[in-house]
Amino acid sequence: MARGLARDHDEKRAALRHGAAQYFARHGFDRASMTGAAKSCGVSKALIYHYYPSKEDLLFDILDDHLGALVEVVEAARSEGIRGLIRAVLSAYEDADAEHKLQLDALSVLPADKQAPLIAHQRRLVAIMSDAVSAEAPALTPDRLRAATMTVFGIVNWFYMWHRPGKGLSRADYADLAGDFVLGGLRDLT
Amino acid sequence: MARGLARDHDEKRAALRHGAAQYFARHGFDRASMTGAAKSCGVSKALIYHYYPSKEDLLFDILDDHLGALVEVVEAARSEGIRGLIRAVLSAYEDADAEHKLQLDALSVLPADKQAPLIAHQRRLVAIMSDAVSAEAPALTPDRLRAATMTVFGIVNWFYMWHRPGKGLSRADYADLAGDFVLGGLRDLT
DNA sequence: AATACTCTTGACCGCTCGGTCGGTTTTGTG
DNA sequence: CACAAAACCGACCGAGCGGTCAAGAGTATT
Numbered sequence: 001m002a003r004g005l006a007r008d009h010d011e012k013r014a015a016l017r018h019g020a021a022q023y024f025a026r027h028g029f030d031r032a033s034m035t036g037a038a039k040s041c042g043v044s045k046a047l048i049y050h051y052y053p054s055k056e057d058l059l060f061d062i063l064d065d066h067l068g069a070l071v072e073v074v075e076a077a078r079s080e081g082i083r084g085l086i087r088a089v090l091s092a093y094e095d096a097d098a099e100h101k102l103q104l105d106a107l108s109v110l111p112a113d114k115q116a117p118l119i120a121h122q123r124r125l126v127a128i129m130s131d132a133v134s135a136e137a138p139a140l141t142p143d144r145l146r147a148a149t150m151t152v153f154g155i156v157n158w159f160y161m162w163h164r165p166g167k168g169l170s171r172a173d174y175a176d177l178a179g180d181f182v183l184g185g186l187r188d189l190t
Numbered sequence: 191m192a193r194g195l196a197r198d199h200d201e202k203r204a205a206l207r208h209g210a211a212q213y214f215a216r217h218g219f220d221r222a223s224m225t226g227a228a229k230s231c232g233v234s235k236a237l238i239y240h241y242y243p244s245k246e247d248l249l250f251d252i253l254d255d256h257l258g259a260l261v262e263v264v265e266a267a268r269s270e271g272i273r274g275l276i277r278a279v280l281s282a283y284e285d286a287d288a289e290h291k292l293q294l295d296a297l298s299v300l301p302a303d304k305q306a307p308l309i310a311h312q313r314r315l316v317a318i319m320s321d322a323v324s325a326e327a328p329a330l331t332p333d334r335l336r337a338a339t340m341t342v343f344g345i346v347n348w349f350y351m352w353h354r355p356g357k358g359l360s361r362a363d364y365a366d367l368a369g370d371f372v373l374g375g376l377r378d379l380t
Numbered sequence: 381a382a383t384a385c386t387c388t389t390g391a392c393c394g395c396t397c398g399g400t401c402g403g404t405t406t407t408g409t410g
Numbered sequence: 411c412a413c414a415a416a417a418c419c420g421a422c423c424g425a426g427c428g429g430t431c432a433a434g435a436g437t438a439t440t
Contacts, residue, residue: 006387049429
């Protein structure tokens with residue numbers, strides 16, 4: 001027998017994942033070339049293919065990692081109500097804006113069988129948020145509950161589209177504002 | 191002198207625009223090929239290049255048309271308050287979901303000089319909505335006003351991500367719900 | 381020290397893309 | 411009717427893409 005994987009194998013893989021996510025998010029997944037992603041990570045393209053079998057697999061791992069972590073965070077904040085969930089989601093995006101953006105506009109480039117587990121993660125997020133919405137506005141019919149839940153996701157998922165770090169409200173301040181907004185919005189909903 | 195443009199020149203251009211928008215939106219602008227767009231419009235690729243000088247120019251025209259129409263609709267609904275604006279925007283998307291989706295995820299592929307006029311349109315929309323938000327919650331500081339305005343856009347712009355025609359609430363019903371939600375959300379904001 | 385495998389690279393390959401070209405058909409105008 | 415330009419097409423082209431490969435350097439095991 002000879003040597004196994006390097007000690008820092010997983011860290012390097014993770015670094016590739018994060019570096020590629022930044023590059024993919026900045027240029028758009030389809031437009032972003034593997035050559036460019038590699039260069040932006042400071043390695044050769046062939047090296048990426050040493051760690052990942054294809055561009056698609058790399059994307060999958062980026063999203064799976066991101067969504068997995070998000071589900072964990074959200075599950076931990078489950079008991080804190082909508083305010084807590086909103087704060088948790090927004091702060092989880094803190095260093096993962098790129099991954100978040102990718103999730104929203106590149107998930108659909110994956111084939112159905114690779115989308116499925118990611119969509120399953122998303123559904124868990126939706127289910128948790130839906131419970132919190134339901135607790136706040138118990139009279140909602142199923143259709144209206146779903147609409148209200150998606151309204152909340154619209155608010156938090158839109159954040160990265162307009163927020164520029166260092167300008168305007170901080171993430172934490174916006175989390176408070178959004179929490180107030182959502183609670184006020186749900187108060188009279190039936 | 192010989193013949194000028196065909197009588198239906200503009201209609202054909204518009205049909206190309208709409209057909210291509212559907213195709214681009216379904217497959218993603220970068221992934222969508224001109225060959226495919228042409229086929230989906232029932233014409234040859236060379237014909238598209240007879241009407242449009244490049245894929246980029248075609249995209250620009252699609253977005254410019256869409257945003258121009260949206261600005262008109264929103265300006266007309268200016269006096270009806272937030273409720274009216276939300277209803278106007280959502281119903282304007284009725285037959286333009288594809289164009290709307292493109293606007294959100296393909297605008298950034300255009301070079302800066304082609305983005306500029308489109309962004310100018312967007313700013314007018316934001317300004318109008320901002321006025322309406324301000325009328326509803328007059329005490330907001332500029333930063334918080336901007337955040338609240340973007341929150342409203344998050345709600346309406348997210349709609350196409352989760353709504354499936356024929357399932358759940360209708361557009362009009364959601365417009366009502368979103369209107370209630372926003373008014374409730376703004377009520378206590380300072 | 382020998383070795384077997386990982387890590388890393390530059391050069392290369394087949395393919396599809398945006399775009400062009402030469403040509404035919406159609407049509408408004410003089 | 412003559413004819414010039416618009417309307418339309420199939421075939422083609424260079425570029426850049428995702429992905430492969432053969433080979434060198436480094437290193438944990440025996």
